[in-house]
Amino acid sequence: MSDLVMDGVRKVFTTRGRPPVEAVAHFDLEVRSGELVGLLGPSGCGKSTTLRMIAGLEDVTGGDIRVGGRSMLGLRPQRRNIGVAFENYALYPPLSVADNISFGLRARGGLSARALRERVEDLAERIGLRDILDDRPVNLSSGQKQRVALARAIAREPDVLLLDEPLSHLDAAQRDLTRRELRRLQRELGYTTVLVTHDQEEALSLADRVVVMEGGRVRQVGTPDEVYDDPADLFVAEFVGEPAMNLLTGLAGSGPAGQERVVGVRPEDVAVVCDESGGERGGGRGKRGGSGGGVEGDVGGEVVVVEDFCEYGLLTVELAATRQRIVVQTGPGPAQLPGQSVGLAFQRDRTYIFDTTTGGRVR
Numbered sequence: 001m002s003d004l005v006m007d008g009v010r011k012v013f014t015t016r017g018r019p020p021v022e023a024v025a026h027f028d029l030e031v032r033s034g035e036l037v038g039l040l041g042p043s044g045c046g047k048s049t050t051l052r053m054i055a056g057l058e059d060v061t062g063g064d065i066r067v068g069g070r071s072m073l074g075l076r077p078q079r080r081n082i083g084v085a086f087e088n089y090a091l092y093p094p095l096s097v098a099d100n101i102s103f104g105l106r107a108r109g110g111l112s113a114r115a116l117r118e119r120v121e122d123l124a125e126r127i128g129l130r131d132i133l134d135d136r137p138v139n140l141s142s143g144q145k146q147r148v149a150l151a152r153a154i155a156r157e158p159d160v161l162l163l164d165e166p167l168s169h170l171d172a173a174q175r176d177l178t179r180r181e182l183r184r185l186q187r188e189l190g191y192t193t194v195l196v197t198h199d200q201e202e203a204l205s206l207a208d209r210v211v212v213m214e215g216g217r218v219r220q221v222g223t224p225d226e227v228y229d230d231p232a233d234l235f236v237a238e239f240v241g242e243p244a245m246n247l248l249t250g251l252a253g254s255g256p257a258g259q260e261r262v263v264g265v266r267p268e269d270v271a272v273v274c275d276e277s278g279g280e281r282g283g284g285r286g287k288r289g290g291s292g293g294g295v296e297g298d299v300g301g302e303v304v305v306v307e308d309f310c311e312y313g314l315l316t317v318e319l320a321a322t323r324q325r326i327v328v329q330t331g332p333g334p335a336q337l338p339g340q341s342v343g344l345a346f347q348r349d350r351t352y353i354f355d356t357t358t359g360g361r362v363r
């Protein structure tokens with residue numbers, strides 16, 4: 001296995017008659033040998049372009065890409081020993097599953113027919129494709145096609161494995177299963193892997209580290225816990241987390257030059273401390289006692305929406321002072337009803353302050 005280094009990589013697309021598009025501005029990243037890094041960001045932030053530059057399918061405008069210390073610039077895709085499993089599978093329809101998997105290996109040469117067959121069977125066994133080795137892609141489900149694309153990408157024992165939205169076409173049950181298998185396989189085989197996804201659950205659950213991108217720029221690189229618990233800026237705070245972090249104005253004062261500030265607090269870090277019935281209602285991680293007999297807490301408001309997801313509940317509360325809405329995660333089966341007045345308490349060490357002018361975090 002090799003490490004992958006992206007050193008100030010930049011990509012500008014120039015199309016005649018149109019202004020140039022800077023798809024990737026200045027991308028620095030070191031992916032350690034055997035590590036799985038997820039590129040996460042909204043549509044158009046430059047994830048696929050980054051992946052395509054690593055694969056050699058797109059030229060770089062500036063910077064360098066090195067695998068195991070060797071620059072990839074100027075090397076054709078076939079010479080890079082980088083395996084790619086694309087979102088759209090890119091399987092060869094006339095070929096069987098076995099031939100699709102072994103295609104790259106055969107093209108490279110050097111293995112006997114028997115060794116090839118053994119390699120394909122071993123991989124098919126690990127990835128759960130053994131029973132469909134003789135089938136054609138047209139007869140496969142989306143999940144099976146995605147596995148074949150993955151098997152083909154790793155058959156040639158690449159230095160780096162690139163996965164483009166690997167779970168996007170799967171239904172929820174398949175996605176969970178495939179995600180676990182993918183993680184197990186990646187750990188077992190120890191491939192240095194870069195995964196592209198716009199699905200944060202996929203990135204946070206699969207990756208050792210996540211790169212959050214926006215507008216061609218890297219906003220934060222960190223472990224899933226780091227980007228969730230310690231977001232570098234307003235963009236990361238809003239983008240990572242579902243339901244999204246609450247952002248409240250009017251609670252944090254303003255910056256030295258009068259810049260507006262917002263307080264961020266995640267739904268699970270807000271507790272319903274008491275409601276108009278006077279009872280204490282636990283919710284979120286930050287349970288704090290209310291004073292009872294009245295509505296207190298850091299802020300007060302009225303419940304406008306109650307959602308019950310069995311394992312947890314969500315309350316949308318309209319704050320009395322500012323009319324802003326805040327989402328609160330409660331335990332199973334929320335005890336409140338729409339129209340009720342509640343007091344909410346924030347877990348102090350889990351609130352964040354951002355400068356809305358710069359988007360930066362105020363620490």
Ligand SMILES: Nc1ncnc2c1ncn2[C@@H]1O[C@H](COP(=O)(O)OP(=O)(O)OP(=O)(O)O)[C@@H](O)[C@H]1O
Pocket residue numbers: 013014015021022023041042043044045046047048049050198
């Ligand atoms: N061949 C191209 N020519 C011109 N502009 C392009 C080209 N490919 C991508 N772009 C532009 O570069 C930017 C980044 O695109 P890219 O596909 O890398 O984003 P992405 O994050 O992968 O988005 P998605 O999740 O929708 O695939 C976008 O503004 C896109 O329109």
